[in-house]
Amino acid sequence: MELNKKKDTVKIRRSTKKDGAAVYQLIKRAGTLDLNSAYCYLLLCDMFKDTCAVAEADNRLLGFVSAFRRPDQPNTLFIWQIAVDPDSRGLGLGKRLLKEVTARGGEEIRYVEATVSPSNQASNRLFRTFAEAMETKLDVAADGYPSTLFPPGMTHEDEPLLRVGPFRYKGKQEHAGTTGQTKETKPLKEGFGEQRKGNENRRQTVHASV
16 A cells, blocks of 8 residues: 555656756665766756656655667667666556656657666566567567676676567558558557567667666
């Protein structure tokens, strides 16, 4: 009951530069992510506010996601970091944050990507449940960022690529072959429709964790 009550008070919104310091502290508390400079979080919250979001309740920051659209593939949302305060886990905030930044891109966003280390079970579970909620697939590729790419002397796991999508949108039609016939896609939760069958085998890269 207390958990549900707390969940009802959480607001998801765009980040602002005033959130930068609190985001830095949140990442430190989360303890599962690489901690970047305070300036980095100020910049993300300010200049990338359209693809970053925070979760807050009672003037306290409880969650954060940083993302951007890939310059080479604008239909793909690259998730860099996603974190939830340790005391607020279990409220589904990670999935709410992902849905928020994905929905902002409208029908132009077809994929969400992230690289997640094998030991980060929370993040792997998050993207799996996100794919299920959107009624699409989750692919795990062999590429991504292997540990050998990190600086010498740094202990770092491989970062395999996770790719969620494609997203199909409510009311959209797709061609059913070369006959010119079309079929209506099935409406899905959050306004998304069922995944397109075919050769959706491109692989990209991102970094995320909770």
